[in-house]
Amino acid sequence: MDRLDAFKAIAEQAGRGELTFPANVNATLRLQQALNDPDCHADAAARLIQANPLLAARSVAIANSAAYNRSGTEITSVKNAVQRLGVRTLQSLVAALIVRQIGSEVTNPALKQQINQLWEHTAHVAALSQVIARRVTRLDPETALFAGIMHEVAGFYMLSCAGDYPEIMDGEPEDWVDHGEIEIGRGVLTRLGVPDGVLQGIEAMWTGLRAIPPETLGDTLLLANDLAPVPSPLYQPRANISEQGARTIDFLIGDGSLHTIMLESAEEVRSLYSVLMM
Template identity: 30%
Template sequence: MSNQLSFRILEDIARDLSGEVVSFPTFLDITFQVRTALKNPQLTVDDLGRLVAAEPLMSTKVIRLANSAAINRGGRPIVDVRSAIARVGMEAVRTVSFAVAMEQLLNSKKMAAFQSLSGRLWEHTMHVAALSRVLARRFTRINVDEALFAGLVHDIGVFYLLSRAVSFPELVASPRELHQLLADWHDHIGHALLAAMGMPEELVLVVQEHEQERPVSNLSTLTDVVFVANRLANAEHGWRDAAFCELPDASIASAFFEPAALATLLAESTEDVTSLKAALGG
């Protein structure tokens, strides 16, 4: 990437994220509404239900999540928002709000130039989110909803950079330069974005270190869970294009598990991955 173009984009983003008032892209509006509501200790399921019901796409996804095979193991169908929130929990609504926001961004007309990349990014995100939940449930005592949310937002820096890249025609016209920017800066930008949003430090660390090379001998932290989930997803569902940038090494995930154990994990998690993808990204 030309130094001048890179500097212009990163300077623009740094100016925004370091200011007293961060002007986030409109795709995060609904997320802020939910985040603000969840800060209220007096918030009830009914109150949150009214907020969610006002956004048709979000209410649909909350109900889908409540009825997914990963959540609804009893099989009793949920058809209303309040009952769905009662089943999945209030914090899970935060996850859905991010999913709605990201999906709306990627489906917006202004992102048409990045359609192929956007599709791969969304597919990768859904796999990492679902696999993070599966890994947390099977191998740790980490809250599975926190793992799901961390997996969902691990690449938020890529989403954010794409939302800004559309304002730079030179970048739109150069897939190689775009990929280089995304690969080199998405973890740093994602870290700064979530920090500016006031997200918990543990979550900010997940985004900062989800691709940082390091030995992982066991899944003891949320960062470890998302790191391994990301590597597992990259094996077949990465967002990068090999024609424009180097692909991340996915072998560490296979090295972490014995071949038979890895095959069992992926086979057993298929239902969860499929159902969660359908609920959050369908």
């Protein structure tokens, strides 16, 4: 079996829904399902989050971040954090925990390094996506945050399978983009219950088709991906944009420009990134 055969085998398993997750992922998925219940209101959500110390700490931290604390009033309780954030932002925090847990049982140092870099990249893209959606594309920022968190989940799952399929560590970076990401990604995202609109936005990012200025969720993710200071370890920068060029992307938005918007939003991006890296 070579690398492409390994990708195909993992993709076929994912397509059938035969995914193997660590036990902690399954537990967190149940929490995600509870939060997805339309009858789950703020008090119930707060009780669910309080039962997980890590999520409790993250919810308070993100509620006090520059992106969500417009008034500057600090809060110290999970209940108040839930009231400020709303259930949808909590769903993104739970999604972030799920993505990180997928590779939590990997022990190989080289794989761990890739997983850690992939999460750094993911956290940057998620934080940038939230701000770009709110300030540039005028899309729902919570949907963009969630999509940014989920956009590399196929890569995390692929790396977690390296124990069973060591061949995935051989070959060229383009192999993943051309033969692994989309096929495996669809199965993993479907198994995790990602809404169709978000799945379509992530698929648009995978295909790499963009509009400038950006308009769609896929455009938002692509721009965030290009602006992220930490690249994904799974593939090289796309041919239509150099790593150096990504730092100089600019275009007019209303009376301003992308450059000025990102400068004004730098603290929001930094604060969101910091919470996701907790």
